[in-house]
Amino acid sequence: MSEALATPVTALGGAQFDGLVSVREMPAQGMISLRGDLAMPPLKNAATGVAGVDMPAQRAAECEGARGLLWMAPDELLVLCPYDETAEAVASMDKLLYSYHALVTDVSDARAMFELRGGGLRDVLAKLTPADMSVAVLPPGELRRSRLAQVPAAFWLRSETAAQVICFRSVARYVFDLLKTAAQPGSAVGFH
Amino acid sequence: MLTLHCPYCDVQTDETELTPGGEAHLTRHGPGSDDDAFHDYLFSRANPRGVHFERWRHGYGCGKWFLAARDTRTLEVFGTYEAQTTEPPDHILAAIRDKRPGWTRAS
Numbered sequence: 001m002s003e004a005l006a007t008p009v010t011a012l013g014g015a016q017f018d019g020l021v022s023v024r025e026m027p028a029q030g031m032i033s034l035r036g037d038l039a040m041p042p043l044k045n046a047a048t049g050v051a052g053v054d055m056p057a058q059r060a061a062e063c064e065g066a067r068g069l070l071w072m073a074p075d076e077l078l079v080l081c082p083y084d085e086t087a088e089a090v091a092s093m094d095k096l097l098y099s100y101h102a103l104v105t106d107v108s109d110a111r112a113m114f115e116l117r118g119g120g121l122r123d124v125l126a127k128l129t130p131a132d133m134s135v136a137v138l139p140p141g142e143l144r145r146s147r148l149a150q151v152p153a154a155f156w157l158r159s160e161t162a163a164q165v166i167c168f169r170s171v172a173r174y175v176f177d178l179l180k181t182a183a184q185p186g187s188a189v190g191f192h
Numbered sequence: 193m194l195t196l197h198c199p200y201c202d203v204q205t206d207e208t209e210l211t212p213g214g215e216a217h218l219t220r221h222g223p224g225s226d227d228d229a230f231h232d233y234l235f236s237r238a239n240p241r242g243v244h245f246e247r248w249r250h251g252y253g254c255g256k257w258f259l260a261a262r263d264t265r266t267l268e269v270f271g272t273y274e275a276q277t278t279e280p281p282d283h284i285l286a287a288i289r290d291k292r293p294g295w296t297r298a299s
Binding site: 059072073074076130132137144145147152 | 200201202203204205206208209252253254255256
C-alpha cells in the first residue's frame with residue numbers, strides 16, 4: 001500500500017461550488033475503520049495514538065486538522081489521519097491489537113469527503129436528510145450518520161459555518177450534485 | 193411519519209433511516225420441532241391493529257438492531273429497547289398500560 005501511486009486521486013478532483021454555502025471536495029483523507037470494544041484500553045490506545053485526539057464520547061467527532069476520531073457506532077470508530085500516513089497507522093494499530101478482538105481496515109479510498117462553508121449550512125443539509133439539524137440536537141462537534149437523499153452519509157459541524165460530509169466514493173458525484181442543488185442561490189429557507 | 197429512538201446512538205431516527213425487521217420476540221422452532229410449529233415460526237405473524245412489538249435496524253446509522261413497541265393504528269411509540277431482550281422489559285409494558293389501560297399482551 002505504501003508504495004502505491006504517488007499522487008492520490010480523489011473522486012471528483014477537488015470539485016467546488018459556490019452558492020448559499022460553498023461546497024468543496026476535500027483532498028484525499030486517510031480513514032481507518034476501527035471496530036471492537038471501545039472501552040478496551042488497547043483499542044483506546046491504538047486509536048488515540050494514531051489520531052492524537054481524545055477518545056470521542058457517544059456520537060462525538062473529535063478532530064484536529066487532518067486527524068480525528070469519529071464515533072460511528074457503539075463498537076466502531078473512524079480514525080482520521082493524513083492520507084500518506086494511513087498504511088503506517090494501520091500497521092501500528094494492527095500491532096497493538098494483534099491479540100485482541102478488533103478489526104482495523106483502511107477505507108480511505110472507499111470514501112469521499114466534502115466541506116461546506118457558509119451561514120446556511122444547517123438548512124442546506126436539512127433539505128437532504130431526515131436528521132434533525134437544529135442546534136439543540138446536533139451541536140457542533142457531534143457526528144450524525146444518516147442519509148442524504150438516497151445514499152448513506154455521515155456529517156458533523158465543525159462550527160456554525162463549517163461542516164464536513166463523508167460518503168461512499170462511488171456516490172461522490174451524486175452527493176456533490178445534491179449539495180449543489182440544495183445550495184442553489186435563491187433557494188434559502190431560513191428555518192434554522 | 194414514524195420516528196423511533198435508537199437506543200444505541202441515543203438519537204431520534206426517521207423511519208426512512210431504518211430497516212424494518214418484522215415482529216419481535218419470536219420463538220425459534222428449528223430442528224426437532226414438529227411441522228406445524230416450524231410452519232408457524234416461518235410464516236405466522238401477528239398483525240394487530242393497536243399495540244405491536246417490532247424489530248428495527250438502524251441501517252443508515254450504527255447498523256444495530258433494536259426493538260420497538262408502538263401502536264400500528266396511531267403510530268404512537270411507547271418505547272424502544274435493545275435487541276438482546278427476549279421479553280418486553282417492564283418499563284415498556286408500564287408505558288403501554290399507562291396509555292392503554294386494560295391492554296394485555298397476546299401470547
